[in-house]
Amino acid sequence: HISLNPHPDDRLTDTDMENIAREYMEKIGFGSQPYMVYKHEDIDRHHMHIVTIRVKENGKAISSSNNFYQSKRATRELEKKYNLHTAERGQAISEIPLRKVNASEGDVKKQIANTVKAVVRGYHYQTLGELRAVLSLYNIDVEETRGMARNREYHGLVYSATDDNGNRVGNPFKASKIGPSVGYEAVQKRFAWSKKHIAEGGLAASLKEKILPILAASSNTEDFKSRLQAQGMDVIFRYTDTGRIYGATFIDHDSRSVLNGSRMCKELSANALEQHFNNPHDHGQTQQGQTTGGSPFSGSDQWQSQYTPSPDYDHSHSDFDGFGLFTTDNPAVDPAEEEFRRRMQRKKKRRGPKL
Template sequence: MIGNQTKGRGFRGLLNYLESQKDAKLIGGNMGGNNARALAREFKISRQLNPEADRVVYHASLSLPENERLDEQTWNELANRYLEEMGFDSNQYVVYRHSNTEHDHIHICASRIRLDNGKIVHDSWDYKRSETIIRQLERDYGLQQTQSSHEKLSRNPSIGQQKRLEREQEEYINGERQTPQERPIKQQLQELIDRATQDKPTMPLLVERLQLQGVEVRHGLTRNGKSKGISYSWNDQKFSGTSLGPAYTFPGLQKHKGIDYQPQRDDELIEHLLKNPVQRIVVSQQLETSRQDSALTASPVRELERGSNQSFEVITAIVRYLELQEIEQSLTKSSLSETLPQLTEQLSAYQQQLANNKTTFDDLGAAIVNEEQRLSSQRAVDAISNFIEQSVVDDALAETLPQLTEQLSIYRQQLF
């Protein structure tokens, strides 16, 4: 069984959400109201006992695996025990059951203000206490045992993140979304660290690999030389090692990932890398894959780093040079063997195309010359034709002009 809990300020908003879900049902509690509005008014009773209190709304959800279900009576018993052991033994609360996912689950809305003395329920270590209570409830009710978060090597996405992924996937399938959903940044970062630790490198080499991937790594030491922890920043999001899971903390990397760390050998080099981060290399996917593969198989580099007594600047320079040289040679050979036949074929095609174009240009030049000669002949013919037409007009005018003059003289005598 998985449990989640949050704290808020407004009862009405949470109650509206719990009531509005498909097939939602109010199955228990210690209050008289039967809808969100009535329950919100009733919760004001406890608010009046401590009007200065902030974030008095307690919201907990308990969810079973897909293959388990409980009846309403058992859910109510379980919810009541959970609240009492969390310290809510004199508080207002209601229980809603939801069937909008494949997991049978309930939501508890409770007031953090106690009815007997008006004080706020103590919430220190409440997440740890919640997990302990849930493990005991699983044993008492014969439920499937779920691994606690501190027992897992990596933290899974929250229920909210899982629901978002499912919703976005459904929208993409239905054509309501143009692109498929992306995995959470947290999960992508976990996988990136997993790839970088496959060959169990030294701690400085791991830091450098992560920096090359664009991950900002932070690490500090106490005065007596003990690690303060490790954190990561990637794609504008920051994560502590603990938030990613036990395997991603500084001691967890050594215990679960096999990272080789020797303080006297590594601390100075790590400090240098943190102050002077290796710049991210922006390359194609093929280059990125080849870089990872070569880095994971570069045992001479690791041996050199382990056994060399040179300064950390020289070690870092050699590691980078050998890795990049190996990548460059591998990519060059691979690219030439793959592309040379294509280039030869393409050059042959270009030669043929140039030969065809030359023939086309020669034909076009001859056609242009012929056209110019035709146009010149046509202009000469047009000029002769125009001259002949003009001569005919002049001759006609010369013959008819005396007759027209005489005719006009007769018309003038008749008029007068």
């Protein structure tokens, strides 16, 4: 997925934008690949989203080791050719193309680092779960670690590669091995900044208005995902073992906003989505038990974790309890998600401690 974002003062015709998209893809080595271009006009600039694939007709993957430099060179050349505003302060007319991590290609740390740095500084998320949702699009997972080192409590983050099913592969990497810009303190600051940015910009209401008509026109989750992607959005569903939806996080790549459905409205909560797609005859029933409050590690932001901690840490305090860095006032906790969390906790207690 690539986003091309000319300056708001650049007046480009549809033909100009079509040519820019085609030439950009050729310059970064994707000119022969199938791709789709969508023009969007819903923010302060006309811009394009390009969706393509990295696998060639012969089954081999296109190397992405020089993505950053190819993209930078391509945008500079296109700015000159079309007399566009030159990017300032490191912002080009395009986003660095983000790609899924592929552990089989090697140098997993570099793959993770490139994507994590771009996502952490580029998207607006208020909890670890919302950050995790964006990263999951690129086969990356993130977890908080806490413990004791030299008689002092520490907090940290670790990033891991996953396969297309979300299963972790290989060893995790401490944030400190990638850089301070993706560490615990940096992400904490990003939470606070994002909360303010989303509130002041009315992004939750804006995103809700974009999603609800798409939901109404969608007959199943795959149709819903496809329609959202055509509008520059993604949704990450979370399911129970029995296949029931217990959470959904929406990602708008235009505004770079990441929001749990229950943050926006009850129609996008887990219960409502479950009824819409799996129990359509009950869709109009009133839902009981709505609650407010909570923390980002309870209710709508709770994710099932399969993380196996690194032996370098003392993980005696590594379970999420909802306190510390990732606390925020969540305006809506979905009752179905809350019940699922409680059920998982009860199962864990019944199993007893591991020796």
